[in-house]
Amino acid sequence: MSCKHSKPYVLWLFVCLGLFFSIFLLPPAHALPARVTVQLFTFLPRIDKVVISGRCRLVPPSGNAVFGAASPVVFSQDPKNNSRIILGASSRQSNRQNSRGALCRQAFYLDTDNLPVQIKVLGPDGVSKTARYAGSLKIYATAGGIAIQNRLPIKQYLAAVVGSECPPGFSQSSLKAQAVLATNVLHQALKNSSDGCIPDSTQLQSFGGLDHANSRTIAAVDAVFPRMLCDQSTGQPIEVYYSSTCAGGTSDALKIFGSAHNASPISSKRGGVPCTYCQASPFYKPQIYTIDRYALQGKLGYQPMSIEARDERGRPLKIKIQTAPASVHDIKTISGYAFWLDLGKALGWGKIPGNLYDMRTDNANFIFTSRGCGHGVGFCQWGGEGLALKKGFHYQRMLYYYFPRTKIKD
Ligand SMILES: [Zn+2]
Numbered sequence: 001m002s003c004k005h006s007k008p009y010v011l012w013l014f015v016c017l018g019l020f021f022s023i024f025l026l027p028p029a030h031a032l033p034a035r036v037t038v039q040l041f042t043f044l045p046r047i048d049k050v051v052i053s054g055r056c057r058l059v060p061p062s063g064n065a066v067f068g069a070a071s072p073v074v075f076s077q078d079p080k081n082n083s084r085i086i087l088g089a090s091s092r093q094s095n096r097q098n099s100r101g102a103l104c105r106q107a108f109y110l111d112t113d114n115l116p117v118q119i120k121v122l123g124p125d126g127v128s129k130t131a132r133y134a135g136s137l138k139i140y141a142t143a144g145g146i147a148i149q150n151r152l153p154i155k156q157y158l159a160a161v162v163g164s165e166c167p168p169g170f171s172q173s174s175l176k177a178q179a180v181l182a183t184n185v186l187h188q189a190l191k192n193s194s195d196g197c198i199p200d201s202t203q204l205q206s207f208g209g210l211d212h213a214n215s216r217t218i219a220a221v222d223a224v225f226p227r228m229l230c231d232q233s234t235g236q237p238i239e240v241y242y243s244s245t246c247a248g249g250t251s252d253a254l255k256i257f258g259s260a261h262n263a264s265p266i267s268s269k270r271g272g273v274p275c276t277y278c279q280a281s282p283f284y285k286p287q288i289y290t291i292d293r294y295a296l297q298g299k300l301g302y303q304p305m306s307i308e309a310r311d312e313r314g315r316p317l318k319i320k321i322q323t324a325p326a327s328v329h330d331i332k333t334i335s336g337y338a339f340w341l342d343l344g345k346a347l348g349w350g351k352i353p354g355n356l357y358d359m360r361t362d363n364a365n366f367i368f369t370s371r372g373c374g375h376g377v378g379f380c381q382w383g384g385e386g387l388a389l390k391k392g393f394h395y396q397r398m399l400y401y402y403f404p405r406t407k408i409k410d
Helices: 002-025 089-094 154-165 172-192 215-224 253-257 293-300 336-347 381-391 395-402
Strands: 035-039 049-053 073-078 083-087 103-105 107-111 117-122 128-133 136-142 145-153 197-199 228-231 287-292 303-310 316-322 331-335 356-361 365-371 406-409
Touching: 035 154, 049 145, 073 107, 073 136, 103 107, 117 145, 145 154, 154 172, 154 215, 172 197, 172 215, 172 228, 172 381, 172 395, 253 336, 287 293, 293 303, 293 336, 293 365, 303 336, 303 356, 316 336, 331 336, 381 395, 395 406
Parallel strands: 035 197
Antiparallel strands: 035 145, 049 083, 049 117, 073 083, 073 103, 107 136, 117 128, 136 145, 228 406, 287 365, 303 316, 316 331, 356 365
Protein backbone atom coordinates (compact mmCIF):
# COMPACT_ATOMS: atom_id res chain seq x y z
CA MET A 1 0.00 0.00 0.00
CA SER A 2 2.81 2.38 0.93
CA CYS A 3 4.50 1.55 -2.40
CA LYS A 4 1.36 2.47 -4.35
CA HIS A 5 1.10 5.87 -2.62
CA SER A 6 4.82 6.74 -2.75
CA LYS A 7 4.87 6.94 -6.60
CA PRO A 8 2.92 10.23 -6.87
CA TYR A 9 5.10 11.74 -4.10
CA VAL A 10 8.29 10.76 -5.96
CA LEU A 11 6.85 12.24 -9.14
CA TRP A 12 6.00 15.51 -7.36
CA LEU A 13 9.49 15.61 -5.87
CA PHE A 14 11.01 15.41 -9.37
CA VAL A 15 8.64 18.07 -10.68
CA CYS A 16 9.55 20.41 -7.79
CA LEU A 17 13.28 19.76 -8.22
CA GLY A 18 12.95 20.44 -11.95
CA LEU A 19 11.18 23.74 -11.29
CA PHE A 20 13.80 24.73 -8.69
CA PHE A 21 16.71 24.06 -11.09
CA SER A 22 15.05 25.81 -14.03
CA ILE A 23 14.04 28.91 -12.03
CA PHE A 24 16.94 29.42 -9.65
CA LEU A 25 20.01 27.69 -11.04
CA LEU A 26 19.93 27.76 -14.83
CA PRO A 27 20.94 31.04 -16.49
CA PRO A 28 18.28 32.75 -18.66
CA ALA A 29 18.43 31.94 -22.39
CA HIS A 30 19.71 35.46 -23.14
CA ALA A 31 22.42 35.69 -20.45
CA LEU A 32 24.92 38.50 -20.94
CA PRO A 33 28.68 38.13 -20.30
CA ALA A 34 30.34 39.92 -17.36
CA ARG A 35 32.87 41.61 -19.65
CA VAL A 36 32.84 42.72 -23.28
CA THR A 37 35.60 43.14 -25.86
CA VAL A 38 35.45 46.28 -28.00
CA GLN A 39 37.50 47.07 -31.10
CA LEU A 40 38.62 50.68 -30.62
CA PHE A 41 38.87 53.53 -33.15
CA THR A 42 37.14 51.51 -35.89
CA PHE A 43 36.05 54.77 -37.58
CA LEU A 44 39.69 55.45 -38.60
CA PRO A 45 40.89 53.97 -41.88
CA ARG A 46 44.25 52.95 -40.33
CA ILE A 47 46.21 53.35 -37.08
CA ASP A 48 49.96 53.91 -37.49
CA LYS A 49 51.01 54.87 -33.97
CA VAL A 50 49.60 54.46 -30.45
CA VAL A 51 50.71 56.46 -27.40
CA ILE A 52 49.40 55.27 -24.03
CA SER A 53 49.79 57.67 -21.08
CA GLY A 54 49.14 56.54 -17.51
CA ARG A 55 49.77 53.49 -15.39
CA CYS A 56 49.56 50.13 -17.15
CA ARG A 57 51.66 46.99 -17.29
CA LEU A 58 52.58 44.39 -19.86
CA VAL A 59 50.95 41.06 -19.05
CA PRO A 60 51.27 37.56 -20.48
CA PRO A 61 50.62 36.26 -23.03
CA SER A 62 52.82 38.98 -24.44
CA GLY A 63 53.08 37.33 -27.85
CA ASN A 64 56.01 35.48 -29.40
CA ALA A 65 58.96 37.34 -30.81
CA VAL A 66 58.41 37.67 -34.53
CA PHE A 67 61.53 39.32 -35.85
CA GLY A 68 61.34 39.14 -39.61
CA ALA A 69 57.55 38.64 -39.74
CA ALA A 70 55.54 40.70 -42.19
CA SER A 71 54.21 43.50 -40.00
CA PRO A 72 54.99 43.22 -36.29
CA VAL A 73 54.42 46.17 -33.97
CA VAL A 74 57.19 47.79 -31.95
CA PHE A 75 56.68 48.66 -28.30
CA SER A 76 58.81 51.09 -26.35
CA GLN A 77 58.51 52.80 -22.97
CA ASP A 78 59.19 56.42 -22.19
CA PRO A 79 59.61 56.47 -18.38
CA LYS A 80 60.19 60.24 -18.39
CA ASN A 81 56.66 60.90 -19.67
CA ASN A 82 55.15 57.71 -18.16
CA SER A 83 54.01 56.63 -21.62
CA ARG A 84 54.25 53.67 -23.95
CA ILE A 85 54.62 54.05 -27.70
CA ILE A 86 53.55 51.38 -30.16
CA LEU A 87 54.49 51.77 -33.80
CA GLY A 88 53.11 49.98 -36.85
CA ALA A 89 55.11 49.11 -39.96
CA SER A 90 54.45 52.33 -41.90
CA SER A 91 55.13 54.60 -38.92
CA ARG A 92 58.39 52.82 -38.05
CA GLN A 93 60.06 53.89 -41.27
CA SER A 94 59.73 57.55 -40.32
CA ASN A 95 60.45 56.98 -36.60
CA ARG A 96 63.55 54.81 -36.66
CA GLN A 97 64.97 56.35 -33.53
CA ASN A 98 61.91 55.22 -31.53
CA SER A 99 62.48 51.59 -32.44
CA ARG A 100 65.92 51.40 -30.82
CA GLY A 101 65.99 48.98 -27.90
CA ALA A 102 62.26 48.30 -28.17
CA LEU A 103 60.32 45.03 -28.13
CA CYS A 104 59.06 43.68 -31.41
CA ARG A 105 56.01 41.41 -31.29
CA GLN A 106 52.90 40.46 -33.22
CA ALA A 107 50.75 41.46 -30.22
CA PHE A 108 51.10 43.12 -26.81
CA TYR A 109 48.74 42.68 -23.86
CA LEU A 110 48.43 45.38 -21.22
CA ASP A 111 46.38 45.78 -18.06
CA THR A 112 45.44 49.13 -16.52
CA ASP A 113 44.26 47.53 -13.23
CA ASN A 114 40.92 49.28 -13.81
CA LEU A 115 42.52 52.73 -13.71
CA PRO A 116 41.94 54.92 -16.77
CA VAL A 117 44.76 55.50 -19.24
CA GLN A 118 44.80 57.97 -22.08
CA ILE A 119 45.18 56.46 -25.54
CA LYS A 120 46.19 58.65 -28.45
CA VAL A 121 46.16 57.14 -31.92
CA LEU A 122 47.64 58.62 -35.07
CA GLY A 123 46.43 57.68 -38.52
CA PRO A 124 47.31 58.66 -42.08
CA ASP A 125 47.39 62.35 -43.09
CA GLY A 126 48.06 63.51 -39.52
CA VAL A 127 44.65 62.38 -38.19
CA SER A 128 44.73 61.84 -34.43
CA LYS A 129 42.18 60.86 -31.77
CA THR A 130 42.49 60.72 -28.00
CA ALA A 131 40.22 59.03 -25.43
CA ARG A 132 40.48 57.34 -22.02
CA TYR A 133 39.94 53.63 -21.40
CA ALA A 134 40.44 51.11 -18.58
CA GLY A 135 40.69 47.32 -18.37
CA SER A 136 42.70 44.93 -20.53
CA LEU A 137 44.17 46.09 -23.81
CA LYS A 138 45.36 43.99 -26.72
CA ILE A 139 47.42 45.91 -29.26
CA TYR A 140 48.38 43.96 -32.34
CA ALA A 141 49.64 44.20 -35.89
CA THR A 142 47.28 44.17 -38.84
CA ALA A 143 48.07 44.40 -42.53
CA GLY A 144 49.97 47.69 -42.59
CA GLY A 145 48.74 49.09 -39.28
CA ILE A 146 47.81 48.56 -35.63
CA ALA A 147 44.54 47.46 -34.01
CA ILE A 148 43.42 47.87 -30.39
CA GLN A 149 40.94 45.83 -28.38
CA ASN A 150 39.67 46.83 -24.95
CA ARG A 151 38.12 44.28 -22.58
CA LEU A 152 36.05 45.88 -19.81
CA PRO A 153 33.10 45.19 -17.48
CA ILE A 154 29.77 45.21 -19.34
CA LYS A 155 28.16 47.89 -17.14
CA GLN A 156 31.14 50.20 -17.62
CA TYR A 157 30.75 49.74 -21.38
CA LEU A 158 26.99 50.44 -21.28
CA ALA A 159 27.38 53.58 -19.10
CA ALA A 160 29.84 55.00 -21.66
CA VAL A 161 27.54 54.07 -24.58
CA VAL A 162 24.57 55.83 -22.92
CA GLY A 163 26.75 58.94 -22.47
CA SER A 164 28.05 58.71 -26.05
CA GLU A 165 24.60 58.24 -27.61
CA CYS A 166 22.45 60.69 -25.55
CA PRO A 167 22.78 64.46 -25.79
CA PRO A 168 23.96 65.98 -22.48
CA GLY A 169 21.13 67.11 -20.20
CA PHE A 170 18.67 64.35 -21.17
CA SER A 171 16.38 63.21 -18.33
CA GLN A 172 17.10 60.14 -16.21
CA SER A 173 14.11 58.38 -17.85
CA SER A 174 15.69 58.86 -21.29
CA LEU A 175 19.05 57.60 -20.04
CA LYS A 176 17.38 54.47 -18.62
CA ALA A 177 15.54 53.84 -21.93
CA GLN A 178 18.86 54.25 -23.77
CA ALA A 179 20.54 51.82 -21.35
CA VAL A 180 17.91 49.16 -22.12
CA LEU A 181 18.27 49.74 -25.88
CA ALA A 182 22.08 49.65 -25.66
CA THR A 183 21.82 46.28 -23.87
CA ASN A 184 19.56 44.92 -26.63
CA VAL A 185 21.97 46.15 -29.33
CA LEU A 186 24.93 44.60 -27.49
CA HIS A 187 23.09 41.29 -27.03
CA GLN A 188 22.25 41.13 -30.74
CA ALA A 189 25.81 42.07 -31.78
CA LEU A 190 27.36 39.39 -29.57
CA LYS A 191 24.96 36.83 -31.04
CA ASN A 192 26.06 37.80 -34.56
CA SER A 193 29.78 38.13 -33.77
CA SER A 194 32.09 35.26 -34.68
CA ASP A 195 34.91 36.34 -32.32
CA GLY A 196 32.92 38.05 -29.53
CA CYS A 197 34.39 41.45 -30.38
CA ILE A 198 32.19 44.45 -31.18
CA PRO A 199 33.09 47.74 -32.94
CA ASP A 200 33.06 51.08 -31.06
CA SER A 201 31.53 53.18 -33.86
CA THR A 202 27.96 54.18 -34.76
CA GLN A 203 28.04 51.28 -37.21
CA LEU A 204 26.82 49.45 -34.07
CA GLN A 205 26.53 52.05 -31.29
CA SER A 206 28.99 54.68 -30.19
CA PHE A 207 31.46 53.85 -27.37
CA GLY A 208 33.64 56.91 -26.98
CA GLY A 209 35.60 55.80 -23.90
CA LEU A 210 35.32 56.49 -20.19
CA ASP A 211 34.93 60.27 -20.49
CA HIS A 212 31.41 59.67 -21.82
CA ALA A 213 30.34 57.87 -18.62
CA ASN A 214 29.25 60.01 -15.66
CA SER A 215 27.34 59.55 -12.40
CA ARG A 216 23.97 59.91 -14.21
CA THR A 217 24.68 57.34 -16.95
CA ILE A 218 26.17 54.94 -14.37
CA ALA A 219 23.01 55.33 -12.20
CA ALA A 220 20.77 54.73 -15.26
CA VAL A 221 22.60 51.49 -16.13
CA ASP A 222 22.58 50.37 -12.47
CA ALA A 223 18.80 50.94 -12.32
CA VAL A 224 17.88 48.85 -15.39
CA PHE A 225 20.66 46.32 -16.07
CA PRO A 226 20.27 43.54 -17.30
CA ARG A 227 16.76 44.37 -18.56
CA MET A 228 16.10 44.10 -22.27
CA LEU A 229 13.17 44.77 -24.56
CA CYS A 230 11.63 41.39 -25.41
CA ASP A 231 8.89 40.18 -27.71
CA GLN A 232 5.63 39.91 -25.79
CA SER A 233 4.74 36.49 -27.16
CA THR A 234 8.13 34.73 -27.47
CA GLY A 235 9.89 36.41 -24.52
CA GLN A 236 13.06 36.73 -26.62
CA PRO A 237 15.06 40.00 -26.86
CA ILE A 238 14.12 41.91 -30.01
CA GLU A 239 16.45 43.52 -32.53
CA VAL A 240 16.15 47.26 -31.83
CA TYR A 241 17.10 50.38 -33.74
CA TYR A 242 17.25 53.95 -32.57
CA SER A 243 18.05 57.34 -34.04
CA SER A 244 18.14 60.95 -32.91
CA THR A 245 15.05 62.68 -34.35
CA CYS A 246 12.27 61.18 -36.49
CA ALA A 247 10.53 64.54 -37.19
CA GLY A 248 6.96 63.29 -37.50
CA GLY A 249 6.99 59.52 -37.15
CA THR A 250 9.14 56.41 -37.25
CA SER A 251 9.26 53.92 -40.13
CA ASP A 252 9.08 50.16 -40.50
CA ALA A 253 12.52 48.47 -40.30
CA LEU A 254 11.86 46.12 -43.19
CA LYS A 255 10.71 48.90 -45.53
CA ILE A 256 13.73 51.12 -44.81
CA PHE A 257 16.54 48.58 -44.44
CA GLY A 258 15.16 46.00 -46.87
CA SER A 259 15.42 42.24 -46.85
CA ALA A 260 19.04 42.30 -45.64
CA HIS A 261 17.60 42.94 -42.18
CA ASN A 262 14.97 40.28 -42.56
CA ALA A 263 17.18 37.86 -40.62
CA SER A 264 15.23 38.84 -37.53
CA PRO A 265 11.54 38.23 -38.21
CA ILE A 266 10.68 39.83 -34.86
CA SER A 267 11.97 43.26 -35.81
CA SER A 268 10.62 43.17 -39.35
CA LYS A 269 7.05 42.81 -38.09
CA ARG A 270 7.20 46.11 -36.26
CA GLY A 271 5.91 49.14 -38.13
CA GLY A 272 6.51 52.75 -37.23
CA VAL A 273 4.55 55.05 -34.93
CA PRO A 274 3.57 58.73 -35.23
CA CYS A 275 5.82 61.07 -33.23
CA THR A 276 5.67 64.83 -32.80
CA TYR A 277 7.38 64.73 -29.41
CA CYS A 278 10.82 65.43 -30.88
CA GLN A 279 10.09 69.09 -31.70
CA ALA A 280 12.72 70.34 -29.24
CA SER A 281 15.44 68.68 -31.32
CA PRO A 282 17.70 71.05 -33.28
CA PHE A 283 17.08 68.75 -36.27
CA TYR A 284 13.27 68.96 -36.25
CA LYS A 285 13.22 71.90 -38.66
CA PRO A 286 14.09 71.32 -42.34
CA GLN A 287 17.77 71.51 -43.23
CA ILE A 288 18.60 72.61 -46.79
CA TYR A 289 21.81 71.65 -48.58
CA THR A 290 22.72 72.72 -52.12
CA ILE A 291 25.52 71.18 -54.20
CA ASP A 292 26.67 71.58 -57.80
CA ARG A 293 25.20 68.68 -59.79
CA TYR A 294 28.51 67.71 -61.44
CA ALA A 295 30.35 67.88 -58.13
CA LEU A 296 27.78 65.53 -56.57
CA GLN A 297 27.96 63.16 -59.53
CA GLY A 298 31.76 63.08 -59.22
CA LYS A 299 31.60 62.25 -55.52
CA LEU A 300 28.87 59.60 -55.83
CA GLY A 301 30.09 57.96 -59.04
CA TYR A 302 26.53 58.08 -60.46
CA GLN A 303 23.81 60.61 -61.19
CA PRO A 304 20.69 60.63 -59.01
CA MET A 305 17.54 61.19 -61.07
CA SER A 306 14.36 61.06 -59.00
CA ILE A 307 12.64 59.71 -55.89
CA GLU A 308 10.33 56.96 -57.17
CA ALA A 309 8.58 55.78 -53.99
CA ARG A 310 8.18 56.80 -50.35
CA ASP A 311 6.76 55.14 -47.26
CA GLU A 312 3.77 56.52 -45.34
CA ARG A 313 6.01 58.88 -43.33
CA GLY A 314 7.58 60.30 -46.49
CA ARG A 315 10.94 58.51 -46.27
CA PRO A 316 12.24 57.69 -49.77
CA LEU A 317 12.19 53.98 -50.57
CA LYS A 318 13.35 53.94 -54.22
CA ILE A 319 15.73 56.28 -56.03
CA LYS A 320 16.26 56.19 -59.78
CA ILE A 321 19.93 56.68 -60.71
CA GLN A 322 21.99 56.68 -63.91
CA THR A 323 25.34 54.94 -63.56
CA ALA A 324 26.81 56.11 -66.89
CA PRO A 325 26.03 59.30 -68.81
CA ALA A 326 23.75 59.10 -71.85
CA SER A 327 22.93 55.44 -71.57
CA VAL A 328 19.37 54.40 -70.79
CA HIS A 329 20.65 50.87 -70.14
CA ASP A 330 22.47 52.13 -67.11
CA ILE A 331 19.40 53.45 -65.32
CA LYS A 332 18.54 51.49 -62.20
CA THR A 333 16.96 51.97 -58.78
CA ILE A 334 18.57 51.77 -55.37
CA SER A 335 16.91 52.01 -51.95
CA GLY A 336 16.32 55.44 -50.43
CA TYR A 337 18.31 54.42 -47.36
CA ALA A 338 21.29 53.21 -49.48
CA PHE A 339 21.25 56.55 -51.34
CA TRP A 340 21.13 58.49 -48.04
CA LEU A 341 24.15 56.47 -46.79
CA ASP A 342 25.98 57.20 -50.07
CA LEU A 343 25.29 60.93 -49.58
CA GLY A 344 26.63 60.76 -46.02
CA LYS A 345 29.83 59.01 -47.10
CA ALA A 346 30.36 61.34 -50.07
CA LEU A 347 29.49 64.70 -48.49
CA GLY A 348 29.99 64.18 -44.74
CA TRP A 349 27.36 62.93 -42.29
CA GLY A 350 25.99 66.32 -41.16
CA LYS A 351 24.98 67.71 -44.58
CA ILE A 352 21.76 65.71 -45.03
CA PRO A 353 21.21 64.58 -41.43
CA GLY A 354 17.78 62.93 -41.81
CA ASN A 355 16.69 59.95 -43.89
CA LEU A 356 13.44 61.92 -44.40
CA TYR A 357 14.53 63.98 -47.40
CA ASP A 358 13.46 65.59 -50.64
CA MET A 359 15.64 66.12 -53.71
CA ARG A 360 15.13 68.62 -56.53
CA THR A 361 17.30 70.16 -59.21
CA ASP A 362 17.67 73.49 -60.90
CA ASN A 363 19.92 73.86 -63.93
CA ALA A 364 23.15 73.85 -61.97
CA ASN A 365 22.48 72.24 -58.59
CA PHE A 366 20.92 69.50 -56.55
CA ILE A 367 18.94 70.88 -53.61
CA PHE A 368 18.28 68.51 -50.69
CA THR A 369 15.82 69.30 -47.92
CA SER A 370 16.01 66.89 -45.00
CA ARG A 371 14.10 66.67 -41.73
CA GLY A 372 15.10 64.90 -38.55
CA CYS A 373 18.40 63.18 -37.86
CA GLY A 374 19.21 59.52 -38.43
CA HIS A 375 17.43 56.66 -40.19
CA GLY A 376 14.08 57.15 -38.39
CA VAL A 377 13.52 53.50 -37.46
CA GLY A 378 12.71 52.27 -33.94
CA PHE A 379 13.22 54.57 -30.96
CA CYS A 380 13.25 58.36 -31.46
CA GLN A 381 15.69 59.68 -28.82
CA TRP A 382 14.42 63.28 -28.83
CA GLY A 383 10.84 61.97 -28.98
CA GLY A 384 11.46 59.83 -25.89
CA GLU A 385 12.80 62.89 -24.09
CA GLY A 386 9.71 64.87 -25.18
CA LEU A 387 7.44 62.14 -23.78
CA ALA A 388 9.35 62.25 -20.47
CA LEU A 389 9.17 66.05 -20.16
CA LYS A 390 5.67 66.74 -21.55
CA LYS A 391 3.78 63.63 -20.47
CA GLY A 392 5.85 62.39 -17.54
CA PHE A 393 6.49 59.02 -19.19
CA HIS A 394 8.90 56.73 -17.33
CA TYR A 395 11.38 54.71 -19.37
CA GLN A 396 9.19 51.62 -19.71
CA ARG A 397 6.20 53.55 -21.15
CA MET A 398 8.54 55.45 -23.43
CA LEU A 399 9.96 52.21 -24.88
CA TYR A 400 6.52 50.58 -25.20
CA TYR A 401 5.34 53.59 -27.23
CA TYR A 402 8.01 53.11 -29.91
CA PHE A 403 8.10 49.28 -29.67
CA PRO A 404 4.51 48.03 -29.40
CA ARG A 405 3.92 44.40 -28.38
CA THR A 406 7.08 44.22 -26.29
CA LYS A 407 7.87 43.57 -22.63
CA ILE A 408 10.90 44.69 -20.62
CA LYS A 409 12.43 41.66 -18.94
CA ASP A 410 15.51 40.76 -16.90
ZN1 LIG B 1 10.30 61.70 -33.11
